Amino acid sequence: MSGRLWRAVTALGSLTVVVIGWQLLTVWSESYFFPPPSKVFPHLWSGNGGIAEPPYLSSSPSDLFLGAGFYEDLVPSMWRMLRGYAMAAAVGIGVGTALGLSRAARQYTDWIINFVRAIPPPALLGIWIVVFGLGDGPKIYLIAFAVVWPILLNTIDGVASVDEQRMQVAAVFKIPFRRQLTGLYLPSASPKIISGMRISLGFALIMMIISEFAGATNGLGFRLKEDLSFFNFPDLWATMILLSAIGLLLNGLMFWAEARILGWHRKASEVSNL
Amino acid sequence: MNSTALSVDSVGHVYGQGTVEQFHAIGEVSFEVDRGEVVCIVGPSGCGKSTLMRIMAGLMRPSNGMVSLDGHPIEGVPADLAMVFQDYSRSLFPWLRVRPNVEYPLRHLAKAERAQRATDALADVGLSAHDRKYPWELSGGMQQRVALARALAVQPRILLMDEPFASVDAQTRSDLEDLVLEIHAETGITIVLVTHDIDESVYLADKVIALSAQPSTVLETIEVDLPRPRNQLDTKESSNFLHYRHHAYELLHR
Numbered sequence A: 001m002s003g004r005l006w007r008a009v010t011a012l013g014s015l016t017v018v019v020i021g022w023q024l025l026t027v028w029s030e031s032y033f034f035p036p037p038s039k040v041f042p043h044l045w046s047g048n049g050g051i052a053e054p055p056y057l058s059s060s061p062s063d064l065f066l067g068a069g070f071y072e073d074l075v076p077s078m079w080r081m082l083r084g085y086a087m088a089a090a091v092g093i094g095v096g097t098a099l100g101l102s103r104a105a106r107q108y109t110d111w112i113i114n115f116v117r118a119i120p121p122p123a124l125l126g127i128w129i130v131v132f133g134l135g136d137g138p139k140i141y142l143i144a145f146a147v148v149w150p151i152l153l154n155t156i157d158g159v160a161s162v163d164e165q166r167m168q169v170a171a172v173f174k175i176p177f178r179r180q181l182t183g184l185y186l187p188s189a190s191p192k193i194i195s196g197m198r199i200s201l202g203f204a205l206i207m208m209i210i211s212e213f214a215g216a217t218n219g220l221g222f223r224l225k226e227d228l229s230f231f232n233f234p235d236l237w238a239t240m241i242l243l244s245a246i247g248l249l250l251n252g253l254m255f256w257a258e259a260r261i262l263g264w265h266r267k268a269s270e271v272s273n274l
Numbered sequence B: 001m002n003s004t005a006l007s008v009d010s011v012g013h014v015y016g017q018g019t020v021e022q023f024h025a026i027g028e029v030s031f032e033v034d035r036g037e038v039v040c041i042v043g044p045s046g047c048g049k050s051t052l053m054r055i056m057a058g059l060m061r062p063s064n065g066m067v068s069l070d071g072h073p074i075e076g077v078p079a080d081l082a083m084v085f086q087d088y089s090r091s092l093f094p095w096l097r098v099r100p101n102v103e104y105p106l107r108h109l110a111k112a113e114r115a116q117r118a119t120d121a122l123a124d125v126g127l128s129a130h131d132r133k134y135p136w137e138l139s140g141g142m143q144q145r146v147a148l149a150r151a152l153a154v155q156p157r158i159l160l161m162d163e164p165f166a167s168v169d170a171q172t173r174s175d176l177e178d179l180v181l182e183i184h185a186e187t188g189i190t191i192v193l194v195t196h197d198i199d200e201s202v203y204l205a206d207k208v209i210a211l212s213a214q215p216s217t218v219l220e221t222i223e224v225d226l227p228r229p230r231n232q233l234d235t236k237e238s239s240n241f242l243h244y245r246h247h248a249y250e251l252l253h254r
């Protein structure tokens, strides 16, 4: 416990140093593009007059300290990202399991997967807006398309490398196929599936921003683009700070989920290589 | 009573037939296991004992010959058959605790029945106190006992065991040997057990199948005519036991 406390203290300490350093540097340089944090942080709470964006936070307890920007930009962005990510997870795990189970299917699809995967997702944004229209659809599909690969490939790998003898155990005890799936293949592949999902999660955040650069009327990516075109740098940096906080939060959630689901794996790996 | 349960008929196996790495594991092996019998297979490492077990379990088809159970050729894993695999570390499911591991093949049963069978099987192998641990928290010998409990819990009529006690300390080993004999006496289950240990094979078996190095053939089928119930001291000190042991040893170290 004291170890954890110490880690928190050191993290907080270095964060303070960084923010102070940032303040000193930017105040000294007086660059228009790099406003000091003393100017940026207030923009999380209040707009800067004129062309201000709605702030994410509020100082009013009756609003739960949440500002209009939270509802108008942050929530729609996160909702798109969540749906895209969920779609990628469903497709990745579903298709990955099917391919992992069949060597023949893997051989047939291997080159297709590698071919399609090689397309840089942002290149598709324009086309997808044409095909799927404006609105959330193309953004969600773009996110899903971009982040499905680590989940898909890791699931294939995990399911295909289930231990031969454990499969024989399931066969000898006549476990029905569906229970082999839930009781053997998926748990056995779960360390790889989850590591794919971790990679994809960070990637989903990036794709969420990119997908909102075109054909969007709200969202964090839309705001970044607007702030840039209006030279509204304090707001731009405020959104950047928010994004980094979201990234940290998602990582923490992932870490927590992983510890819960893969507790057995971490501890088992310590005593032997499975 | 003495009808044939398992019949291994001119079984031969070649791995990777037709490839460069083709490997002739089993030459030609024939023997029969009567219902309620304990049969031990001994032979040098790599002579195809595990391969033979997998064939008898219906997990793979032999290149030649066939195996039948109760007169029917084996196609797929027969009902009422359970198996303890050689490699205990890859036999249990590390994401499940001991008790769910034992209950895993019992899902078709009602919950209470399932729990009762797991409780009994774990008590039989002396692991009642460890049922909430994970397999990787147990020693190798304990893991193998969990695997044995899992096999016993399905109450099979025929039990295949592939070197079940190879990684168990000497004392636990003799305890487990006696456990197998006890279970055999109580249930009349048919047991085929692979071992490296000549003493173990003679002590347990009604019949010892001695295999040659690969491509393996049956060197001899030794009928072991020692009275049951057997016990570690009297049986192993009897002149008959020593005679069988001597004979098997000469056979395998020729």
Ligand SMILES: Nc1ncnc2c1ncn2[C@@H]1O[C@H](COP(=O)(O)OP(=O)(O)OP(=O)(O)O)[C@@H](O)[C@H]1O
Pocket (backbone or CB within 6 Å): B015, B016, B023, B025, B044, B045, B046, B047, B048, B049, B050, B051, B052, B086, B214
């Ligand atoms: N899947 C496989 N593909 C190719 N060769 C194999 C395969 N499995 C086993 N072999 C080979 O066949 C031979 C017999 O293997 P098997 O595991 O049946 O021997 P064993 O008698 O059980 O040995 P041990 O006493 O060491 O367990 C070995 O030489 C092994 O290398």
Ligand SMILES: [Mg+2]
Pocket (backbone or CB within 6 Å): B049, B050, B051, B086, B162
């Ligand atoms: Mg073997």
